[in-house]
Amino acid sequence: MDESGPSCLRCSEGNLGCVLGKNLQSIIDEKTHEAVLQDIENLHNTLREVTKKMGLPEPAALQSSTLQKAAESPSQQSHSGPGLTTNAARFGVAGQDNHGPSCDNSPKISPEDENLPHVPIHSLYALTKLRALRSPDAPEGHSSPAQDDFIARGALRLEDAERLFRLYRDRLDAFMYGVGCKYQQLDELRRKSPILAAATLTVASLHDPQSNSLYGVCSSEFRRLNERSMFDRRVNRDYLRAMCVASYWLSDMSWMLSGYAIRRAAECNLHNSYTRAIQEKSEEAADGARLWYILNICDQHLATLYGRPAIVQEDSSMQQWESFLQSPISTEEDKRLACQVALLGIIGSIRELFGPDKGQPTPRAFVHQITHFNKELDHWIKHWSETLSGRFPRKGALLHFHFAKLHLYSHIFRGLSGDSPIPHHFLDCAATAISVATSTIDFINTDPDVAAGVVGMPSYLHCMTAFACMFLPAWCSGIHLARPLEPRGRWFDSSRRQLL
Numbered sequence: 001m002d003e004s005g006p007s008c009l010r011c012s013e014g015n016l017g018c019v020l021g022k023n024l025q026s027i028i029d030e031k032t033h034e035a036v037l038q039d040i041e042n043l044h045n046t047l048r049e050v051t052k053k054m055g056l057p058e059p060a061a062l063q064s065s066t067l068q069k070a071a072e073s074p075s076q077q078s079h080s081g082p083g084l085t086t087n088a089a090r091f092g093v094a095g096q097d098n099h100g101p102s103c104d105n106s107p108k109i110s111p112e113d114e115n116l117p118h119v120p121i122h123s124l125y126a127l128t129k130l131r132a133l134r135s136p137d138a139p140e141g142h143s144s145p146a147q148d149d150f151i152a153r154g155a156l157r158l159e160d161a162e163r164l165f166r167l168y169r170d171r172l173d174a175f176m177y178g179v180g181c182k183y184q185q186l187d188e189l190r191r192k193s194p195i196l197a198a199a200t201l202t203v204a205s206l207h208d209p210q211s212n213s214l215y216g217v218c219s220s221e222f223r224r225l226n227e228r229s230m231f232d233r234r235v236n237r238d239y240l241r242a243m244c245v246a247s248y249w250l251s252d253m254s255w256m257l258s259g260y261a262i263r264r265a266a267e268c269n270l271h272n273s274y275t276r277a278i279q280e281k282s283e284e285a286a287d288g289a290r291l292w293y294i295l296n297i298c299d300q301h302l303a304t305l306y307g308r309p310a311i312v313q314e315d316s317s318m319q320q321w322e323s324f325l326q327s328p329i330s331t332e333e334d335k336r337l338a339c340q341v342a343l344l345g346i347i348g349s350i351r352e353l354f355g356p357d358k359g360q361p362t363p364r365a366f367v368h369q370i371t372h373f374n375k376e377l378d379h380w381i382k383h384w385s386e387t388l389s390g391r392f393p394r395k396g397a398l399l400h401f402h403f404a405k406l407h408l409y410s411h412i413f414r415g416l417s418g419d420s421p422i423p424h425h426f427l428d429c430a431a432t433a434i435s436v437a438t439s440t441i442d443f444i445n446t447d448p449d450v451a452a453g454v455v456g457m458p459s460y461l462h463c464m465t466a467f468a469c470m471f472l473p474a475w476c477s478g479i480h481l482a483r484p485l486e487p488r489g490r491w492f493d494s495s496r497r498q499l500l
Contacts, residue, residue, distance in 0.1 A: 156221075336396075409432050
């Protein structure tokens with residue numbers, strides 16, 4: 001029994017004082033318990049010193065010490081009520097890490113709470129009040145001390161970080177239509193969003209020849225921050241921006257991060273930013289709409305590269321991009337963004353027609369659909385060549401046009417082994433595919449603007465460039481034709497020069 005508790009029933013009936021008796025074993029157990037707690041506290045203090053010298057965050061406070069301090073200050077308990085301080089000390093630290101389906105004691109009132117639920121999950125939330133079932137509101141932007149990041153710890157020198165930040169801000173972000181970085185100073189970026197800082201510096205180090213040794217440092221920090229935040233209930237706009245940057249350029253993690261970012265963006269209601277931007281003419285909503293467009297672009301790019309279904313299907317913002325361009329909040333960069341969205345609408349229809357590769361030949365009936373998509377692509381490049389301003393945006397659209405045509409005509413080679421001739425009805429399509437692949441490689445090598453822009457292009461364009469380069473040697477050495485299209489030696493020599 002506890003010495004601080006009430007008297008036992010027998011002593012109370014006899015009006016006697018209740019004295020706790022301790023035998024030898026209980027005294028030994030108590031001493032052992034105190035010794036173990038002291039050893040743990042010594043280890044914890046040593047760990048604090050180590051983290052302090054290494055510049056790492058301090059470990060969480062020991063719950064046993066908190067309980068002991070609470071037990072030694074009964075005056076505080078009297079102000080809080082019996083048992084309240086002890087319970088708060090017992091669960092105060094652990095409650096911060098509790099991500100289970102705990103009860104939300106102060107839910108934010110919303111129309112869904114008062115009226116008929118709009119979606120089924122709202123009904124379950126209304127009945128249970130489980131906060132784990134409720135989509136969290138996006139938190140407001142907040143600053144965190146810059147001293148906590150890997151630059152302050154000395155893993156990356158400040159001058160190197162400044163150089164990489166300028167590279168991303170002044171050059172690379174234009175490839176993502178200016179959506180990836182809204183900060184002009186590295187110090188502000190570090191305080192506002194350490195994970196966005198790590199993402200931008202990782203991408204910049206990937207494109208800087210002088211930073212080969214820095215890429216591993218930046219990438220490790222980004223992965224560490226991403227792992228720590230994977231199960232955070234609340235994420236802000238800059239967190240999603242970091243996921244966009246990584247999905248756009250980092251091919252080794254883009255597939256996983258793209259799908260994850262789309263889910264988290266939907267939790268933050270980012271998919272409705274397009275409607276809000278048009279109706280409210282809000283710059284904040286327009287920024288959300290651009291982020292949602294980038295996430296969709298990454299999703300469609302990855303679906304094309306991997307031959308897998310896209311996550312987002314039938315999204316109204318992707319189909320009605322004209323309305324966004326006509327709104328007064330749209331910018332010149334939004335034209336480039338809409339240009340890409342319009343193209344991916346066509347590519348998505350192509351992917352839907354052909355479906356996944358099952359090793360079967362393409363049906364002859366698809367000749368008419370291929371012709372139809374070819375006309376759509378021709379109309380697309382004609383429209384945007386006249387709409388886009390600036391030399392490089394037009395050439396970028398032309399490069400995407402070449403890749404889209406190569407993607408379209410490459411489907412006719414499905415199901416053909418090395419000894420299988422190309423069907424007669426697909427010979428013209430095969431000739432077009434080879435011509436497009438060759439013109440794509442020539443365009444990249446001969447145009448100085450495009451050649452200079454290769455460094456900085458997103459991973460999708462690099463993958464499609466590799467696809468064009470490998471397409472020609474594969475045809476020259478493997479696929480047989482019912483009749484020759486061109487002398488093979490010319491195609492092989494040309495493609496080999498491009499690869500080298």
